[in-house]
Amino acid sequence: MATRHHDLTDPAAAETAGPVTGEALAGYLRAQATEFLRALRLHRETGGPGAGAEGSVAAARALRRSARRITGSLHTYRPLLDADWSEEIRPELAWLSGTLAMEHAYEARLERLLTALQRLSGATTTPTEPLTGTTAARAGTTPKSRKTHPTRTTLIPPGAPAPATAPASATAPASATASASTAAPAPAPSPPPSTGTGTSTGTGPHPTAPPDRGNLTVGAAKAGALLERQLTLARTRAHSTALQALGSSRFHAVADKVALLASEVPLTAGAAGTDLRPLAAAAEERLSDAVAALPLVTAGHPYNAEALVHGLSPDPAPHPQDAPWHQVRLLLRLHRYAREVLHAGTEPVEVRLLQAGQALDRHRDASEAAAAAAQAARTPRIAPATAYALGVLHADQRHEVEAARYAFQRCWQKDRQERVPTS
Amino acid sequence: MATRHHDLTDPAAAETAGPVTGEALAGYLRAQATEFLRALRLHRETGGPGAGAEGSVAAARALRRSARRITGSLHTYRPLLDADWSEEIRPELAWLSGTLAMEHAYEARLERLLTALQRLSGATTTPTEPLTGTTAARAGTTPKSRKTHPTRTTLIPPGAPAPATAPASATAPASATASASTAAPAPAPSPPPSTGTGTSTGTGPHPTAPPDRGNLTVGAAKAGALLERQLTLARTRAHSTALQALGSSRFHAVADKVALLASEVPLTAGAAGTDLRPLAAAAEERLSDAVAALPLVTAGHPYNAEALVHGLSPDPAPHPQDAPWHQVRLLLRLHRYAREVLHAGTEPVEVRLLQAGQALDRHRDASEAAAAAAQAARTPRIAPATAYALGVLHADQRHEVEAARYAFQRCWQKDRQERVPTS
Numbered sequence: 001m002a003t004r005h006h007d008l009t010d011p012a013a014a015e016t017a018g019p020v021t022g023e024a025l026a027g028y029l030r031a032q033a034t035e036f037l038r039a040l041r042l043h044r045e046t047g048g049p050g051a052g053a054e055g056s057v058a059a060a061r062a063l064r065r066s067a068r069r070i071t072g073s074l075h076t077y078r079p080l081l082d083a084d085w086s087e088e089i090r091p092e093l094a095w096l097s098g099t100l101a102m103e104h105a106y107e108a109r110l111e112r113l114l115t116a117l118q119r120l121s122g123a124t125t126t127p128t129e130p131l132t133g134t135t136a137a138r139a140g141t142t143p144k145s146r147k148t149h150p151t152r153t154t155l156i157p158p159g160a161p162a163p164a165t166a167p168a169s170a171t172a173p174a175s176a177t178a179s180a181s182t183a184a185p186a187p188a189p190s191p192p193p194s195t196g197t198g199t200s201t202g203t204g205p206h207p208t209a210p211p212d213r214g215n216l217t218v219g220a221a222k223a224g225a226l227l228e229r230q231l232t233l234a235r236t237r238a239h240s241t242a243l244q245a246l247g248s249s250r251f252h253a254v255a256d257k258v259a260l261l262a263s264e265v266p267l268t269a270g271a272a273g274t275d276l277r278p279l280a281a282a283a284e285e286r287l288s289d290a291v292a293a294l295p296l297v298t299a300g301h302p303y304n305a306e307a308l309v310h311g312l313s314p315d316p317a318p319h320p321q322d323a324p325w326h327q328v329r330l331l332l333r334l335h336r337y338a339r340e341v342l343h344a345g346t347e348p349v350e351v352r353l354l355q356a357g358q359a360l361d362r363h364r365d366a367s368e369a370a371a372a373a374a375q376a377a378r379t380p381r382i383a384p385a386t387a388y389a390l391g392v393l394h395a396d397q398r399h400e401v402e403a404a405r406y407a408f409q410r411c412w413q414k415d416r417q418e419r420v421p422t423s
Numbered sequence: 424m425a426t427r428h429h430d431l432t433d434p435a436a437a438e439t440a441g442p443v444t445g446e447a448l449a450g451y452l453r454a455q456a457t458e459f460l461r462a463l464r465l466h467r468e469t470g471g472p473g474a475g476a477e478g479s480v481a482a483a484r485a486l487r488r489s490a491r492r493i494t495g496s497l498h499t500y501r502p503l504l505d506a507d508w509s510e511e512i513r514p515e516l517a518w519l520s521g522t523l524a525m526e527h528a529y530e531a532r533l534e535r536l537l538t539a540l541q542r543l544s545g546a547t548t549t550p551t552e553p554l555t556g557t558t559a560a561r562a563g564t565t566p567k568s569r570k571t572h573p574t575r576t577t578l579i580p581p582g583a584p585a586p587a588t589a590p591a592s593a594t595a596p597a598s599a600t601a602s603a604s605t606a607a608p609a610p611a612p613s614p615p616p617s618t619g620t621g622t623s624t625g626t627g628p629h630p631t632a633p634p635d636r637g638n639l640t641v642g643a644a645k646a647g648a649l650l651e652r653q654l655t656l657a658r659t660r661a662h663s664t665a666l667q668a669l670g671s672s673r674f675h676a677v678a679d680k681v682a683l684l685a686s687e688v689p690l691t692a693g694a695a696g697t698d699l700r701p702l703a704a705a706a707e708e709r710l711s712d713a714v715a716a717l718p719l720v721t722a723g724h725p726y727n728a729e730a731l732v733h734g735l736s737p738d739p740a741p742h743p744q745d746a747p748w749h750q751v752r753l754l755l756r757l758h759r760y761a762r763e764v765l766h767a768g769t770e771p772v773e774v775r776l777l778q779a780g781q782a783l784d785r786h787r788d789a790s791e792a793a794a795a796a797a798q799a800a801r802t803p804r805i806a807p808a809t810a811y812a813l814g815v816l817h818a819d820q821r822h823e824v825e826a827a828r829y830a831f832q833r834c835w836q837k838d839r840q841e842r843v844p845t846s
Contacts, residue, residue, distance in 0.1 A: 122733040220735040302725030303826030310545040311815050312643040377811045384810035388800045391814020392734050399822055403726030 020342050022080045022271035028341045029073060033262035036066040040255060043246070060100050060242070067097040070261070072337035076283045080274055082266035089261075092254045099245045102238035105368070110231040112369045114224055116396055117389070121220045219385030223393060226376050226386060280338040287331040291412060294324055299405035300413065307402035308395055322367045325405065329360035355411045363404035370397035443765050445503045445694035451764045452496060456685035459489040463678060466669070483523050483665070490520040493684070495760035499706045503697055505689035512684075515677045522668045525661035528791075533654040535792045537647055539819055540812070544643045642808030646816060649799050649809060703761040710754040714835060717747055722828035723836065730825035731818055745790045748828065752783035778834045786827035793820035 039062035046055030071093045074086050245251055298304050310319055336353050377390040462485035469478030494516045497509050668674055721727050733742055759776050800813040 117735065119728070120731060120733075120735040122736040217735070302829060303822065305542070305819075305822070305826075308543060308815075308819060308822075310543075311819070312540065312543040312640070312812055313545040377807070382807050384800070384805050384807050387807035387810040388814040388817075389735055391811040391816075392731075392818045393814075394811075395815045395818030395822070396728070396731060396734070399726065399728070399731075399818075403728075406725060 019275040020277060020344075022077075022267050022274050022276065024344055025073065025077050025080060025276060025341055026265040026267055026272070028344065029070060029265045030262055032066045032069045032073070033258045036063060036070070036258050037255075037262060039063040039066065057104075061104070064097045064100045067093045067100075068333070069337050069340070070258070071097070072334050073341055076334055076338045077276060077279050077341070079279065080268055080271035080276075082268060085266045089254070089257050092250070092257070096245065096251065096254055100242050103235055103242055106231050106235035106238055108365065109369050109372055110228060110235070112365060113227050113231075113373060113393060113397075116369075116393055116400075117220050117224050120389075120392055120396060121217060219383070219387075219389035222383060222386040223373075223376070223389035226379060226382065226390075227372065230376055230379075231372065276342060280335075280342050283331075283335050283338040287328065287335045290324065290328045290331050294328060296409045296413065299402075299409040302406055304402065307405070308398040311395055311398055319367065319371075322363070322401065325360060325363050325408075326367075329357070329364055332357050332360060352411060356408055359404050359408035359411060363401055363408065366397045366400035366404060370394050370401065373397060442698040443700060443767075445500075445690050445697050445699065447767055448496065448500050448503060448699060448764055449688035449690055449695070451767065452493060452688045453685055455489045455492045455496070456681045459486060459493070459681050460678075460685055462486040462489065480527075484527070487520045487523045490516045490523075491756070492760050492763070493681070494520070495757050496764055499757055499761045500699060500702050500764070502702065503691055503694035503699075505691060508689045512677070512680050515673070515680070519668065519674065519677055523665050526658055526665055529654050529658035529661055531788065532792050532795055533651060533658070535788060536650050536654075536796060536816060536820075539792075539816055540643050540647050543812075543815055543819060544640060642806070642810075642812035645806060645809040646796075646799070646812035649802060649805065649813075650795065653799055653802075654795065699765060703765055706754075706758050706761040710751065710758045713747065713751045713754050717751060719832045719836065722825075722832040725829055727825065730828070731821040734818055734821055742790060742794075745786070745824065748783060748786050748831075749790075752780070752787060755780050755783060775834060779831055782827050782831035782834060786824055786831065789820045789823035789827060793817050793824065796820060 039059050043056055043059035043063065046059060071090050074081060074090050078086060295306075298306055306321070307319075309321075332353065336349065336357065339350075339353075373390050373394040377387050377394070382390075462482050466479055466482035466486065469482060494513050497504060497513050501509060718729075721729055729744070730742075732744075755776065759772065759780065762773075762776075796813050796817040800810050800817070805813075
């Protein structure tokens with residue numbers, strides 16, 4: 001709390017030190033452009049068109065980071081910048097940062113969903129459990145593997161040979177994964193196929209496995225495998241798209257423009273002496289207005305069950321209620337960048353803004369993860385146990401959405417109460 | 424709030440009016456026994472062995488109500504009552520009240536689950552939706568029908584002919600329900616059966632229906648039909664069991680004992696002058712101890728996701744964490760009945776006890792509804808869309824469990840804070 005109050009009083013002190021002008025904006029943009037070019041050089045040195053190494057991932061992140069800050073500043077301080085130039089470079093930077101973000105987003109989404117599946121399965125799996133193959137496969141997604149390359153550690157590699165020591169039931173997830181990807185017919189429950197792999201998918205009787213037990217654990221494992229397959233595919237595509245983008249002439253044109261920006265910022269006439277604070281205040285006001293339109297009272301009542309209201313809707317994207325929250329997330333980011341320009345890195349980021357932003361990031365991530373679970377459940381010919389696990393997972397993530405709204409509301413209202421006397 | 428404080432101060436006033444002795448207990452037991460006999464007479468007059476009419480349901484409820492109060496008082500004030508007699512009648516009354524409770528429990532569980540399915544489906548279904556048959560069937564569970572005989576309004580009657588005007592997809596729920604009940608093989612996804620009813624169960628492609636849309640709505644409707652079938656069957660069995668119980672010699676022996684109790688309470692020697700309050704205080708202490716052992720701090724943090732931790736566990740009854748809460752529910756009831764004896768109906772029930780009890784009732788109901796959804800998802804050969812809907816429903820009810828714990832915690836902690844100065 002002490003740190004928080006410290007952060008809250010700092011900006012007031014900085015703001016009384018005199019007007020911040022367009023010069024500061026130019027300095028900020030030059031610094032961000034330089035960051036962009038440094039990240040680009042790092043990316044070329046470490047990664048190139050090959051598979052993304054550690055350094056390459058960090059470089060891509062740094063590229064996005066500076067691209068977001070440049071576009072954000074161009075938006076907030078638009079009147080101070082050459083309009084034609086600004087209108088030209090802004091969508092290009094947004095395209096670049098959006099393209100580069102996708103790979104990481106799919107990776108994080110899969111990570112989030114697999115972690116949730118682990119949590120929902122009650123974590124502790126006894127080593128004596130009959131479904132050793134599935135258990136072993138699930139153990140492959142423990143924190144250890146997540147730290148390195150979470151999405152590359154396949155839960156159950158499609159088409160991989162089953163361990164020789166595993167019982168027959170262990171091959172079921174692999175065969176089901178393969179059948180889902182090749183659109184082969186689902187195992188007919190009666191009579192059982194001679195290979196015996198189809199009877200343990202959770203739909204038919206279990207002649208060898210204990211009846212009913214392990215059914216949903218298989219479901220969780222298969223749901224994980226399905227999500228892994230779908231999101232890894234999406235991530236791989238996003239990776240290729242990002243690589244293509246970084247090699248495209250469109251990208252080189254953006255890079256050239258940013259290189260120019262690093263040395264010369266196209267301010268309008270008189271902008272160098274103009275006070276930035278009214279424009280920053282306008283950005284803050286847009287944020288406040290958007291927050292005021294949010295259903296914060298509802299969000300402040302825990303377990304309002306609002307977030308799951310459309311959980312079984314036939315609409316594949318049935319959550320228009322999420323959109324205003326996503327919008328606030330963007331406006332909060334713009335406000336934060338606008339403040340960075342004002343304070344020129346002389347103060348740490350306000351803790352309240354970070355917390356609110358984290359809550360909204362979590363809101364966005366959970367919302368998209370829930371949609372991915374619902375989407376996976378629409379895969380044709382999945383086993384009922386898989387669909388059940390995806391249903392639980394979907395609902396779990398929608399409750400994460402609700403929890404994130406609650407967290408944002410707490411963070412925001414608390415701050416407002418504290419600020420009322422000083423504003 | 425004003426009423427609540429009023430209620431809180433009342434008991435203190437009543438307790439200072441002098442000791443309450445075994446005489447009061449005898450009076451209370453006689454009154455409850457008389458209530459029991461009145462309810463029994465009412466039950467014979469209105470219902471008899473036929474289907475339960477309105478009056479019969481009310482009579483069964485009144486029977487249970489007085490049976491619970493007698494057993495509860497025998498438990499709390501055991502030392503004041505003839506031990507042999509008490510040990511004999513207590514389990515018999517518990518058996519009776521348990522047997523009579525089952526039918527209502529299944530009815531309420533189905534009601535809760537169907538209402539939740541409606542809520543999760545987003546309620547408003549546009550009349551232009553292509554799946555008219557399913558939509559019409561779902562509309563059959565609107566509040567109107569719930570007010571009369573919720574469990575007898577079949578969502579989609581198994582084997583009922585599809586409406587002539589409905590598209591082919593509308594027959595899918597009925598056929599799937601029938602197939603699940605007759606253990607017929609699930610529709611083979613490829614090649615599609617010539618009847619065309621198997622392709623619209625959510626697993627195969629939709630050649631006529633719009634692809635992907637309506638998939639989960641069908642799932643929700645089919646999940647509702649499945650739950651309706653299973654819980655109506657359970658309810659019907661419970662009804663028969665209750666009727667058999669009411670006609671059994673075992674029941675007549677209990678009724679005779681209660682008739683005796685209505686005129687003569689077998690107090691021990693000296694019990695008539697013994698103060699009841701230490702025994703009542705002991706009951707309250709057992710409650711306090713049990714509440715103190717609950718994870719109230721965790722429950723007080725909303726969205727702790729504890730309740731769903733075992734949501735995908737292979738164990739069919741994976742929620743041992745619920746048991747201490749159920750235990751507190753019983754102890755709270757004993758405490759309430761013990762107070763009724765002390766105050767002999769001269770004061771209204773404390774609002775805080777009612778609220779806490781309601782939260783724990785909700786906890787129990789949601790816990791059992793979640794288990795019913797999980798159990799239904801283990802039905803062999805259900806469609807993936809059905810399983811998905813049941814997964815969402817299960818998670819929803821587990822979050823209701825969590826919400827009920829939060830509500831109990833709020834209610835209990837608030838009361839403790841208010842009471843600290845006076846105790």
